[in-house]
Amino acid sequence: MLELKRIAIDTYRDNVAFLARNCSVYRPEEYQALKKIQVMNGSHHLLASLLIVDDETIVGPGELGLSEQAFRRMGLKAGTRVTIAPAEPPGSLDHLRRKIHGHTLDSAQIEEIITDIANYRYSEMEIAAFLVSSAGFMTTDEMLSLTKAMAQAGTQLRWKSPVVVDKHCIGGIPGNRTSMIIVPIVAAHGLTIPKTSSRAITSPAGTADTMEVLAKVDLSMPEMQRVVEECNGCIVWGGHVNLSPADDILISVERPLSIDTREQMVASILSKKLAAGSTHLLVDLPLGPSAKIRNHTDAMRLRKLFEYVGNQVGLAIDVIVTNGAQPIGNGIGPVLEARDVMSVLRREEGAPMDLREKSLQIAGALLENDPGLRGGSGYAQAQELLDSGAALKSMERIIEVQGRAQEVFCVGELAYDVLAPISGTVTAIDCYRLARIARLAGAPMDKGAGIDLFKKIGDNIAKGEPLYRIHACFQSDYSFAVKYVSEGNGYAIGELA
Amino acid sequence: MLELKRIAIDTYRDNVAFLARNCSVYRPEEYQALKKIQVMNGSHHLLASLLIVDDETIVGPGELGLSEQAFRRMGLKAGTRVTIAPAEPPGSLDHLRRKIHGHTLDSAQIEEIITDIANYRYSEMEIAAFLVSSAGFMTTDEMLSLTKAMAQAGTQLRWKSPVVVDKHCIGGIPGNRTSMIIVPIVAAHGLTIPKTSSRAITSPAGTADTMEVLAKVDLSMPEMQRVVEECNGCIVWGGHVNLSPADDILISVERPLSIDTREQMVASILSKKLAAGSTHLLVDLPLGPSAKIRNHTDAMRLRKLFEYVGNQVGLAIDVIVTNGAQPIGNGIGPVLEARDVMSVLRREEGAPMDLREKSLQIAGALLENDPGLRGGSGYAQAQELLDSGAALKSMERIIEVQGRAQEVFCVGELAYDVLAPISGTVTAIDCYRLARIARLAGAPMDKGAGIDLFKKIGDNIAKGEPLYRIHACFQSDYSFAVKYVSEGNGYAIGELA
Numbered sequence: 001m002l003e004l005k006r007i008a009i010d011t012y013r014d015n016v017a018f019l020a021r022n023c024s025v026y027r028p029e030e031y032q033a034l035k036k037i038q039v040m041n042g043s044h045h046l047l048a049s050l051l052i053v054d055d056e057t058i059v060g061p062g063e064l065g066l067s068e069q070a071f072r073r074m075g076l077k078a079g080t081r082v083t084i085a086p087a088e089p090p091g092s093l094d095h096l097r098r099k100i101h102g103h104t105l106d107s108a109q110i111e112e113i114i115t116d117i118a119n120y121r122y123s124e125m126e127i128a129a130f131l132v133s134s135a136g137f138m139t140t141d142e143m144l145s146l147t148k149a150m151a152q153a154g155t156q157l158r159w160k161s162p163v164v165v166d167k168h169c170i171g172g173i174p175g176n177r178t179s180m181i182i183v184p185i186v187a188a189h190g191l192t193i194p195k196t197s198s199r200a201i202t203s204p205a206g207t208a209d210t211m212e213v214l215a216k217v218d219l220s221m222p223e224m225q226r227v228v229e230e231c232n233g234c235i236v237w238g239g240h241v242n243l244s245p246a247d248d249i250l251i252s253v254e255r256p257l258s259i260d261t262r263e264q265m266v267a268s269i270l271s272k273k274l275a276a277g278s279t280h281l282l283v284d285l286p287l288g289p290s291a292k293i294r295n296h297t298d299a300m301r302l303r304k305l306f307e308y309v310g311n312q313v314g315l316a317i318d319v320i321v322t323n324g325a326q327p328i329g330n331g332i333g334p335v336l337e338a339r340d341v342m343s344v345l346r347r348e349e350g351a352p353m354d355l356r357e358k359s360l361q362i363a364g365a366l367l368e369n370d371p372g373l374r375g376g377s378g379y380a381q382a383q384e385l386l387d388s389g390a391a392l393k394s395m396e397r398i399i400e401v402q403g404r405a406q407e408v409f410c411v412g413e414l415a416y417d418v419l420a421p422i423s424g425t426v427t428a429i430d431c432y433r434l435a436r437i438a439r440l441a442g443a444p445m446d447k448g449a450g451i452d453l454f455k456k457i458g459d460n461i462a463k464g465e466p467l468y469r470i471h472a473c474f475q476s477d478y479s480f481a482v483k484y485v486s487e488g489n490g491y492a493i494g495e496l497a
Numbered sequence: 498m499l500e501l502k503r504i505a506i507d508t509y510r511d512n513v514a515f516l517a518r519n520c521s522v523y524r525p526e527e528y529q530a531l532k533k534i535q536v537m538n539g540s541h542h543l544l545a546s547l548l549i550v551d552d553e554t555i556v557g558p559g560e561l562g563l564s565e566q567a568f569r570r571m572g573l574k575a576g577t578r579v580t581i582a583p584a585e586p587p588g589s590l591d592h593l594r595r596k597i598h599g600h601t602l603d604s605a606q607i608e609e610i611i612t613d614i615a616n617y618r619y620s621e622m623e624i625a626a627f628l629v630s631s632a633g634f635m636t637t638d639e640m641l642s643l644t645k646a647m648a649q650a651g652t653q654l655r656w657k658s659p660v661v662v663d664k665h666c667i668g669g670i671p672g673n674r675t676s677m678i679i680v681p682i683v684a685a686h687g688l689t690i691p692k693t694s695s696r697a698i699t700s701p702a703g704t705a706d707t708m709e710v711l712a713k714v715d716l717s718m719p720e721m722q723r724v725v726e727e728c729n730g731c732i733v734w735g736g737h738v739n740l741s742p743a744d745d746i747l748i749s750v751e752r753p754l755s756i757d758t759r760e761q762m763v764a765s766i767l768s769k770k771l772a773a774g775s776t777h778l779l780v781d782l783p784l785g786p787s788a789k790i791r792n793h794t795d796a797m798r799l800r801k802l803f804e805y806v807g808n809q810v811g812l813a814i815d816v817i818v819t820n821g822a823q824p825i826g827n828g829i830g831p832v833l834e835a836r837d838v839m840s841v842l843r844r845e846e847g848a849p850m851d852l853r854e855k856s857l858q859i860a861g862a863l864l865e866n867d868p869g870l871r872g873g874s875g876y877a878q879a880q881e882l883l884d885s886g887a888a889l890k891s892m893e894r895i896i897e898v899q900g901r902a903q904e905v906f907c908v909g910e911l912a913y914d915v916l917a918p919i920s921g922t923v924t925a926i927d928c929y930r931l932a933r934i935a936r937l938a939g940a941p942m943d944k945g946a947g948i949d950l951f952k953k954i955g956d957n958i959a960k961g962e963p964l965y966r967i968h969a970c971f972q973s974d975y976s977f978a979v980k981y982v983s984e985g986n987g988y989a990i991g992e993l994a
Contacts (some may be wrong), residue, residue, distance in 0.1 A: 008552035009515070018506070027971075054565070055505035057554060068551070097755050100629050125625040129754050132597050132629040257626050258594050474524075 001025065001081040002064040004041075004074070011067040013252060015048035015120060017084070018058060018065030025062070026084060036087035036123065039064065039074060046074045047087050047121055073120075090116040096126065099133045107145035114146065118153035118246040127253045131264070138263045144312050150271035151313075154245040155221060157277040159228070161192040164277055165366045168269055169284035170302075171203060172292035174435045174451075175329035175352075178284075179207045180235060180341040181359035181386070184394035186366050187233030188385045193366070194228045196238035196276055201255060204438035204450055205334045208237035213338040213447055216403035227401045234398060243275040244268075266305050273315060280316045280369045282362055286324025290431040293324070318365060322358060326429040326457050329355035333443035333450015333471070335409045345392040354456070360386065412441070412448040412471035414478040418485055423463045424493040426455050433490035437470065441481040446473040455491075467491050498522065498578040499561040501538075501571070508564040510749060512545035512617060514581070515555060515562030522559070523581060533584035533620065536561065536571060543571045544584050544618055570617070587618040596630045604642035611643065615650035615743040624750045628761070635760045641809050647768035648810075651742040652718060654774040656725070658689040661774055662863045665766055666781035667799075668700060669789035671932045671948075672826035672849075675781075676704045677732060677838040678856035678883070681891035683863050684730030685882045690863070691725045693735035693773055698752055701935035701947055702831045705734035710835040710944055713900035724898045731895060740772040741765075763802050770812060777813045777866045779859055783821025787928040790821070815862060819855060823926040823954050826852035830940035830947015830968070832906045842889040851953070857883065909938070909945040909968035911975040915982055920960040921990040923952050930987035934967065938978040943970040952988070964988050 002025055007018055017037055019026070039046045048070050059065040064082055066074055076082070092112035095105055105113075113130060116122055122130070134142070167182055179195055186193045197207035197217075208217050217237040219227065224241060227234040239248075247268050254264065273281050283306050285299050286292070293299045303319040310317030329340040329352040343351040344359065363386075364379030373381060385391050434451060442449030452469045455461055467489060472478035499522055504515055514534055516523070536543045545567050556562040561579055563571055573579070589609035592602055602610075610627060613619055619627070631639070664679055676692055683690045694704035694714075705714050714734040716724065721738060724731040736745075744765050751761065770778050780803050782796050783789070790796045800816040807814030826837040826849040840848040841856065860883075861876030870878060882888050931948060939946030950965045952958050964986065969975035 007555075008550060009555070010518070010549040010551065021507070051564075052507040053505060054507065058504075058506070067548075093755075100632055100754070100756060101758075102633060123753075124620075124622045125750055125754065128622040128625040129629045129756075132626045133633065135597050136599060136630065136633040253622060256620075257597070257622065258590075259597060259626075261598075 007065040015070035016067040017048035090121040110145040114149035151274035166278040174327040185363040188394035193233040204443035209444040288324030291324030334447040412473040417466040428492035430490040442477040504562040512567035513564040514545035587613040607642040611646035648771035663775040671824040682860040685891035690730040701940035706941040785821030788821030831944040914963040925989035927987040939974040
């Protein structure tokens with residue numbers, strides 16, 4: 001028996017255990033570094049990767065150390081006596097090996113794999129192996145099984161209303177904060193729209209980051225349910241609600257490897273929506289030269305796949321291909337995007353028209369799912385709800401019930417204007433480059449950091465006039481962003497003839 | 498600047514860095530747990546995975562901790578001032594992504610990947626991604642590039658003799674310690690045979706583990722060269738000589754994932770032999786119902802692949818398919834196998850004839866590579882060298898020059914006889930099961946642990962007579978092995994009619 005010790009090392013998703021090389025109980029040769037062990041005490045047990053320690057101040061010969069996360073997941077007090085054993089590998093590894101060697105898997109096998117992943121039984125190496133073997137080849141049946149298995153592996157929200165609408169954008173377009181306008185419109189109409197959003201991973205802001213400028217977003221499941229009961233809708237961070245946790249784990253490995261297949265994207269998105277209890281989903285696919293989808297063929301293929309899988313898993317799906325040629329709205333970064341959203345909801349002069357228009361279109365399409373609404377009148381109804389101030393009132397109520405933000409966030413004080421090098425007309429804007437600049441400036445970590453656009457495609461500009469302003473909160477970020485801009489500002493300007 | 502601190506945690510192949518969450522120099526939000534960072538001081542730099550620490554006794558706010566291995570690789574004293582930066586991902590990841598998405602790679606791209614792997618720039622996740630994407634599909638050109646790139650990524654031994662012979666068995670057969678008989682025969686004849694061997698990973702003994710019962714095997718490159726100069730041959734552990742280090746790293750990920758493709762096996766073996774400076778290689782493919790190769794078609798496919806790649810990389814290859822129906826020799830486990838080897842070399846009565854015969858056949862085939870030897874007389878010459886005592890003398894000299902073992906290893910004192918449950922004739926022996934029993938008994942960690950076989954296929958046995966004896970050094974291992982045997986002893990006995 002060893003005494004449990006909490007080791008204040010943050011190992012993120014990994015469970016890590018620390019054993020002294022001169023352990024008084026177990027033979028260290030049997031327990032090689034990086035191998036997985038099982039830590040046990042009665043009904044408590046945990047799989048962890050092992051590190052061998054030669055420093056008694058970290059772990060003594062009669063102790064077993066667990067990293068922060070592992071200690072918390074183990075759920076026992078320091079000093080509790082535990083035993084360890086070499087871990088039995090998860091049973092589904094046999095299926096994984098079959099997949100690696102080119103076989104197809106049935107739904108029971110995929111479910112076993114996903115259950116093991118959701119329960120932290122796979123190492124990153126094994127997750128990578130699953131993703132890569134699936135990226136190489138995946139049948140539509142496998143994809144359906146994956147979608148369902150992921151949806152079932154975590155929390156499954158259910159709502160009273162028979163119609164629960166949702167929207168999802170595959171991303172890649174800076175700004176584009178339509179959800180925060182669509183949710184209040186749809187909720188004001190009376191449809192249920194329990195929106196769970198993500199935080200930015202590679203972009204300058206996710207909807208959760210932007211909504212956080214205005215309200216609390218890390219709600220628990222009962223808190224979220226209360227908001228939806230009171231307001232018909234919510235805009236919360238999905239991370240606390242444990243929807244499709246296997247998907248989050250897969251994504252944490254997909255990102256660094258840049259694995260980005262249609263099949264995995266569709267399974268990922270639809271598993272989250274199924275788990276969230278949606279019945280009707282609108283998917284927004286922005287198409288543009290620097291967007292994620294760059295040609296019509298790819299957009300159509302992706303649309304068909306969404307429709308096919310949605311049909312099979314019982315989710316009514318509408319896919320719309322939107323203009324992804326440039327950012328939507330003027331702000332990029334949480335504070336600047338929140339400003340645009342509120343400006344549209346408040347019908348302010350100078351509110352970005354492109355953001356308003358796109359939001360109305362999507363909200364209108366969602367409203368068409370109301371059986372009580374006359375077919376084809378969704379857009380007009382959305383416009384009415386926005387222009388009457390009903391949507392603004394709905395948003396204020398959502399903010400109030402979720403909990404108004406305690407802190408007032410301002411735009412970053414360090415500002416740098418990027419000037420037009422020649423006179424002419426803006427012909428293209430590189431979404432990818434602008435996102436990178438905004439991130440270098442500090443977004444989304446610093447909510448006030450980002451970019452404020454003054455010119456969009458088609459606008460005329462004179463040499464020396466500002467194209468956009470970079471905002472940063474820290475000098476080092478400011479310098480990084482300015483330096484990067486000097487290598488290319490992301491704007492193409494056509495000289496006037 | 499941070500002060501370097503050595504953290505006495507063994508992280509095996511991974512470089513791990515430890516940063517305090519309250520670091521006084523770097524903003525911790527920029528440095529997320531598990532992300533890779535670059536640690537720098539002048540020309541010294543190192544890539545490491547980051548862990549965030551909340552305990553000042555482990556890492557203080559002005560310090561950067563490095564795990565044992567990372568600290569050693571960094572090559573600087575504790576207290577040296579270093580800077581850190583988010584790591585630039587290795588350039589070859591772009592090629593990896595192409596491979597994941599089904600493209601084929603050219604030789605320059607594969608070389609970049611292998612160079613990055615050999616220099617510890619890939620995470621386990623990335624290595625797994627490379628292996629799985631290659632397991633799914635690999636052209637023969639890619640395989641050739643992989644073989645050459647791996648051979649070139651580490652030490653490349655070169656020898657004076659124009660003919661340098663070597664042998665390799667793909668493994669899977671317990672006992673089968675032919676190398677330790679073949680090397681002294683071939684060396685006694687005067688051919689150069691610088692044998693580097695592996696330690697057991699999943700088997701009860703590797704040649705290096707068994708040779709270690711008799712002599713020092715962890716020789717440096719100059720030490721190995723001296724032995725070969727004096728004795729024409731050696732039997733050393735390859736681990737210290739840094740031959741094809743990328744292969745070792747790939748294997749460390751292949752094993753836990755059980756990725757086992759023909760292509761990766763051939764590239765792995767041939768890269769090591771190329772790096773070791775061999776000109777002629779004999780490959781032993783044991784074929785049997787519980788061997789790695791279980792049917793003739795697979796054996797032929799593997800043979801063709803060895804021959805093709807050997808031809809392309811300029812290595813003369815002979816492939817022989819041998820009888821892999823049962824263990825070769827009587828002992829399984831380092832001490833018992835060393836006993837068999839010395840018994841054959843000493844021409845003792847009762848020396849295992851199957852081990853002698855197989856060794857003579859392979860040694861004979863290798864001797865045929867001597868241009869001075871009359872074609873077809875290899876076997877007779879091998880027999881002459883063994884029976885005259887020349888091979889024994891050669892072995893004694895190799896042991897002497899490598900350095901005789903300081904410790905005397907004995908067979909494990911805890912012994913358990915496995916008895917025949919019925920009378921009859923032995924019809925089959927399960928190699929895989931016997932290997933597992935020997936490992937549970939403690940081999941290769943405990944050199945004296947293992948199995949001593951009394952009966953082989955075709956032998957008659959009476960009910961209650963011992964089939965084999967299990968030897969263990971520790972009570973817990975003994976119990977594990979005995980318990981496992983009770984579920985099946987690995988022998989099939991046909992009742993006499």
